[in-house]
Amino acid sequence: MTLEIALHRLERLHLEGPTRLQGPDLYLDPEEAQALLPAEAPVKLERLAVALPGQRVRMAPVLDVVEPRAKADAEQSAFPGFTGSFEGAGQGRTHVLDGLALVAVAKLPGAQEGVVDMSPEAADYCPFARTRNLVLSFSLQPGADRVAADEAIRRLTLGLAERLASLARDREPDQVQALQHQQPHLSLPRVALVYLVQSQGDLRRTYIYGQPADNILPTLLDPLEALDGAVVSGNFVMPSNKTCTYIHQNNPLLRALLARHGRDLDLAGVVVANEMSRMADKERCAAMAARLVRSLGAQGAVINQEGGGNTITDVMMICRQLGRAGLKTVLVLNEFAGEDGTTPSLTETTPEAVAIVSTGNNDHRLSLPPVDEVIGAESIPGVQGDLRGGISLPLGRLHSSTNQLGFNHLSCVSV
Numbered sequence: 001m002t003l004e005i006a007l008h009r010l011e012r013l014h015l016e017g018p019t020r021l022q023g024p025d026l027y028l029d030p031e032e033a034q035a036l037l038p039a040e041a042p043v044k045l046e047r048l049a050v051a052l053p054g055q056r057v058r059m060a061p062v063l064d065v066v067e068p069r070a071k072a073d074a075e076q077s078a079f080p081g082f083t084g085s086f087e088g089a090g091q092g093r094t095h096v097l098d099g100l101a102l103v104a105v106a107k108l109p110g111a112q113e114g115v116v117d118m119s120p121e122a123a124d125y126c127p128f129a130r131t132r133n134l135v136l137s138f139s140l141q142p143g144a145d146r147v148a149a150d151e152a153i154r155r156l157t158l159g160l161a162e163r164l165a166s167l168a169r170d171r172e173p174d175q176v177q178a179l180q181h182q183q184p185h186l187s188l189p190r191v192a193l194v195y196l197v198q199s200q201g202d203l204r205r206t207y208i209y210g211q212p213a214d215n216i217l218p219t220l221l222d223p224l225e226a227l228d229g230a231v232v233s234g235n236f237v238m239p240s241n242k243t244c245t246y247i248h249q250n251n252p253l254l255r256a257l258l259a260r261h262g263r264d265l266d267l268a269g270v271v272v273a274n275e276m277s278r279m280a281d282k283e284r285c286a287a288m289a290a291r292l293v294r295s296l297g298a299q300g301a302v303i304n305q306e307g308g309g310n311t312i313t314d315v316m317m318i319c320r321q322l323g324r325a326g327l328k329t330v331l332v333l334n335e336f337a338g339e340d341g342t343t344p345s346l347t348e349t350t351p352e353a354v355a356i357v358s359t360g361n362n363d364h365r366l367s368l369p370p371v372d373e374v375i376g377a378e379s380i381p382g383v384q385g386d387l388r389g390g391i392s393l394p395l396g397r398l399h400s401s402t403n404q405l406g407f408n409h410l411s412c413v414s415v
Contacts, residue, residue: 001091002180003224006072006173007098013050013132021167026097028134028164036159041152042144043106047137049375051103051118053130058368058387059137059375061113062399063104063150064233065128065246066157068097070165078165079158079229081210089209090224095168098175101131101246102164104157105376106138109146111203113380114239114399115387121368125401127408128246135375136160147202154234158245179258181223185266192268192298193257194289194318195226198235198242198307200277205234206243206306208272218273218289220296223254226270235306240362240401241334243306252406253302253332268296273318275311282314290321300328305404308336308362309347316350323352330355334402335412337361339394360402360410364395 010026017029030048037045051057069078072093077084103116116128123129136157140149184190197206199213206213208221209230221230231248254270261267273289276282293301301322305315312333319329331353335345341361367390374387385391395401395410402410 001222001224002178003090003228004093005177005179006093006095007175007177008095008168008171009098009174010100010132013100013134015048015050019167021171026100026164033160036156037152042141042149043138043152044141045136045156046139047375049135049137051133051135051375053118053123053132054120055118056372057118057375058115058371059103059105059135060115060377060380060387061105061107061111062116062239063106063108063111063153063236064157065244066102066161067246067249068100068102068161068165069229069249070095070162070169072169074166074169077229078162079232081207082155082158082232083162086209089228089230090222094228095165095173097165097168099132101128101133102157102161103128103133103135104138104153105135106140106153107377108150108203108236111236112238113382114397115380115383115393116399117368117371119368119371122398125366125395125410126398127400137376150203150234158232179224179227181258181261181267185262188264188266189300190266190268190296190298191257192293192296192301193254193270194293194301194303195221195270195272196275196304196306196314197231197272198237198311199274203234203236207232207234213274216274218271218285218292220292221270221272223258223267223270226254227251237307238362238396239399240396241306241308241404243403243405244400247400247403247405247407250407253304257302268298275307275314282317286314286317286321289318290325293322293327294325298327302330302332304332308334312346312348316348316353319353320350329353330357332357332359332404332406334359334404335361336363338363339365358412359404359406359408360395361412362394362396362402365392366395366398367392
């Protein structure tokens with residue numbers, strides 16, 4: 001199969017109607033966004049705002065970030081299972097509004113709360129300080145159920161993302177990336193990706209084709225499907241190391257493996273597995289994930305983590321199973337190493353884990369200067385100070401700063 005990613009570069013975003021693409025400018029009629037929310041919805045869309053790189057703007061609590069995408073075929077869906085049919089994912093052409101991100105902001109009871117900061121001082125740490133952001137700020141209706149509110153926010157955000165990208169269907173893209181995963185190259189080392197997601201209940205959930213991944217058994221997913229909207233986030237635990245929808249759409253590990261397919265490795269396939277809550281389920285999942293990797297004829301595997309704490313057990317169990325079967329592994333993990341980086345950073349390990357790539361230390365503390373504008377809450381737990389003023393926070397509170405699919409450039413050095 002071939003998946004064409006048609007990139008349309010944007011330079012400016014305007015909150016005025018009518019909704020249209022005009023050259024490198026996107027115009028959005030705020031009333032059209034409001035109309036996507038049913039009258040009986042458990043949430044209100046309080047505000048639409050634009051946040052650009054370098055501005056003194058801070059937003060919190062950030063739930064999800066989504067890249068605007070639409071399939072060239074209007075009968076197909078950019079977010080199958082949410083905005084339409086399941087047909088076409090991973091093939092054909094997908095239009096992308098390149099450099100634009102939709103950022104959903106709301107205070108949901110039980111969600112761990114994180115920050116996106118657009119200031120230059122945050123740009124080295126927060127990837128969404130470097131995108132042009134359309135911010136959707138929500139509030140809950142009185143007495144609203146948090147799960148219903150979460151669902152309403154997700155559906156509006158995904159629906160608006162698809163609507164905006166659909167404006168590009170009749171335009172010539174600035175660039176087309178042709179992604180392919182075709183015949184195997186058996187003379188090259190065969191490598192699989194074990195794509196771990198966190199789906200452990202309400203507000204810490206990942207969706208595969210619109211279905212919660214809480215109880216899925218490890219399964220094969222075509223690499224191009226995984227990059228074309230089949231995986232959507234509803235996970236609101238540790239902001240720095242969860243995987244938001246935007247990062248699922250642009251999975252750097254998978255893109256890197258695809259780029260090397262047929263050159264110096266053979267991408268055997270993608271095994272999607274959930275990080276389970278119960279030990280027996282973790283054991284079952286690890287055994288089955290390892291079995292699927294072996295069934296692909298892989299000689300090695302890259303294993304990522306999502307979240308932290310008990311999820312390291314899932315990673316190490318799979319690593320152990322594969323290592324004992326003679327397969328080499330590379331793990332991609334972040335660390336909890338204390339503010340000075342000297343605390344033992346992993347709560348569990350295994351002798352088979354001999355190659356680990358760090359994506360940064362969640363406990364590293366960052367000081368950020370005052371801002372001119374706050375979108376959302378004026379304060380959140382875990383962040384010292386009013387969000388409008390100068391703040392001190394651990395990277396764990398800065399959205400996607402230590403993401404474990406490699407969507408940033410933090411790592412560690414030996415001392």
